[in-house]
Amino acid sequence: MLTIMKGPYLQWPTENSITIMWETSEPASSTVNVLMAERIHSGYQGNYKKPEQVLVTVDEKEYSTIHQLTVNHLEPNTLYFYQVRSVNERGEIESGYHYLKTAVRRGESFSFTVTSETGGYSGFDKSEGQINRNIFSQMQRYRPDITLFIGDIVNDGNNYEDWEKYFFGPGKEFLTNTPFYSCLGNHEDNASWYYDFFAYDSPKNYYSFDYGDTHFICLDSTDFIERETYPNSSGKMAPGNEQFDFFVRDLKSTSAKWKIVYFHYPPFVSGGYQVEDLQELSPLMEQYGVDLVINSHTIVYERSHPICNGKVDFEKGIVYIVAGGAGAMPDWFLPKRSWHTAQSLAVPHFLNVVMTTNSLELHALDEHGRLFDKFCLYKESTGKRIHL
Template sequence: MHFIQRAAVVFLLLLTPQTMAWQAAPAPGGPIVVTLPGKPDSVRFVAIGDMGTGEAEQYQVAARMEEFRLKLPFPFVLTLGDNIYGGKSPADLRKKFEIPYKPLLDAGVLFYASLGNHDDTNERFYKFFNMNGKQFYAFSKGNVRFFALDTDYLDPKQLAWFEQELAATTQPWKICYFHHPLYSSAAYHGSSTELRKVLEPLFVKYGVQVVFSGHEHVYERVKPQKGVYYFIEGAAGELRAGNLRQKGLTDAGFDKDRSFLAVEIAGDDLYFQAVSRTGVTVDSGSFRRPGAPDPR
């Protein structure tokens, strides 16, 4: 083998995940213009799904998240499943999670994971995912109660737990997140009507206002269904370009590049901003909590 070839092989073998971060070129595009209001005492977070590829595009979206955080801090991230694709060795978890999100982790940003069909259920023991060994769990931030569900396995025990938690919740905002979307305009999977049969009645009965899902590798904001706002953000690593279809469900969608979704809840108002890998705001807006008193 020629010396240069041999040197190249040695160089590639030395490329541990720790040294791979530099490989991801910065995402093209200009700086992010933050549209969230940044009100005092608001609850701010980012939602990402289907991100754990370990590829350059995941790193570029992660860099955009950090850019966003430097402009408007957010203390936590919801993961919408498919956190780690393919192998799940310690090296894989470094490459597909710890390195791309290192600036966020170093800044103390917490990741609250939900599991997707490409995840290992034992990811619930991985401390960075803050699941405390549970496949489904709930936590509160300010005036919001978050419910992370495992839609790979919605058995009667999980449904009973979810119903008890909803019934006992005192926070005005109830937000659910999980992997499989109940409503979707994407061609690859489409809406999960089977999951909808068991979850939607609970959302309606107990007043869940917002649901975040992944699984479809696009961004979609679905028209409110039975008073519930649905977002899909499954393009923080993977992408199915051009996969959205006209089904009359979509309020806004983006299927041309990877993205992440930033959210701010201030009192009874929720503000959202979806940002592409190139820093472009592809959707933004706000809505008032259904059932909240009129501010006028």
């Protein structure tokens, strides 16, 4: 019997398009129907209803088990309904109707959530996956426009079952209506499933995208710091390396007001598994005005003071966040904080970040939705940062 194994889930939203993916139990065709969400003007104000008329249909007759269709010609910052359908000789299957929202324009506010380690913590997890379910549920409460996963979303990236057990299964309700981005962690092991299940720009292990006034850059720190040399650099963070050259070009070319970089291994954390060689990237990020760097790997939460040139600098410094979210390893902290540590706590957590043209407001919340840290960064039209 033909069934939907994963999804549907959303990838790569732009102002005018979005990619929809799902996996079926057998090779089958692919169809996506998109309908404009209609506002209800009576009863509960602000609700939407599903119209009867299909706005856009995208088809792929060639059979596959992992389905990927991009819907174009949509309006920016607009809510739609979508439904997926697959057919083969043995039957047909279709999803229910789910929401999707296109990307906002420049000058418009948006929010995103962040977590990680949904699989990386599995060897220590005595909750039998309840932490993951709690965090996905809490992120859904905040209704983010997009979300970031900072690696180790599975325990073993080469194990097909892990992708359902630790990520697509517990995150099902959240991922049907929240486009997400992820980076490679060491637990993904650069496995082919990462490249099969995600629709990021080639080469997929590193990429960048714009959303509103923010430019996001994803790097593959497991390539810069290879397994054989970990935690030391393998010498790739230099001109001539494809990823490094991409990073330099991308930083030079973006005109976005806000710049956020994320990758798995943390260059700064007052705990175990700090990968100090990645501090080689800091001068480059300082030169081109990166505002926030988000990492994971050490399964704790930590926020740094703004750092520039190896010192605390509230005018030019970058804030580094370790968001080892879906787990808590207090024993991995050092006995005392490092000079760069502003706040830290080892609890399962996620981040909720709200971006406006002039401000970045970050809240760190535990798996039950309790706030335990926050900070706000305000940016004047001149580019000067003010930490609130």
